[in-house]
Amino acid sequence: MASERKKWISIMIVPEDGAGVRKWRITNKRFTFFKSLFIVMCVFLLIGFASLAGLGLMYVKLKEYKQYNAQLLEATSKLNVIAASLERYEEKERKLRSIIGSDFQLPVAMNANDMIPDAKASTATAEVGKDEFDQLLKSEEAKMRCRPTIWPIDPWEISKEFVSTGNLRMDHLGIDILASRESNVFATADGEVAFAGVDEILGLCIVINHGENGWITKYGHNELLLVKEGESVRKGQAIAIFGGSDSSGTGPHLHYGMFYKGKPVNPLDYLPEIPRLKKTQS
Secondary structure (H helix, E strand, C coil): CHHHHHCEEEEEECCCCCCCCEEEEEEHHHHHHHHHHHHHHHHHHHHHHHHHHHHHHHHHHHHHHHHHHHHHHHHHHHHHHHHHHHHHHHHHHHHHHHHHCCCCCCCCCCCHHHHCCCCCCCHHHHHHHHHHHHHHHHHHHHHHHCCCCCCCCCCCEEEECCECCCCCCCCECCEEEECCCCCEEECCCCEEEEEEEEECCCEEEEEEECCCCCEEEEEECEEEECCCCCCEECCCCEEEEECCCCCCCCCCCEEEEEEECCEEECHHHCCCCCCCCEECCC
């Protein structure tokens, strides 16, 4: 009998007043089964709660990553705009160097690392920066075009170099350039023709004023003048035909003089070097 009782388990619910006592009687094996099932359910519930908590954290992280990704996309877009501006700057720099024909120092290009915009900055700000950048390039190009830095003719020899001693009889305020006959003479910078006519010493002569930058250039002993006084000229524009000579009968040559703020300067200090060029002081 004792072994038979051990196979059963009684579960009783007793109210406080003692009335309506309820009693369930189940076998020991069934009780063990339900207990195991309860434990398994509790484990599954704990795992479920832990998974939900993990999913919640992942959702929060995902939102943060999306916001960060959006900021990166915005920053990348603005960086592409800046990179395009830099590319335009380099292209214009190459064109400007071909125009000026010398090693004149251009403004230092902006470093892309210094120009990475804040991801929260507005697109309007980036557009304003690009406009200011383009205006700066146009301003620098205008300044360089008014600076005489190219040869006035395709030279093959310097027959007489620059001399400035203060003695008018000894001075030669320019250089005499020999070239092929009937070659074009070019304006070495943008400016306005201040004089175009016959000079007592320089024969058929052109004087160009290059504006407020203080530069003036002279082109003497021409065969034919192609521009008139008061006419605006562009850098590289043909202004005369080479082939004239001076009163001393030294033969056809172009006298080229440069003046900065009223003072004569040696053109060879400002013109690009030509290795093949001969120099014969007379």
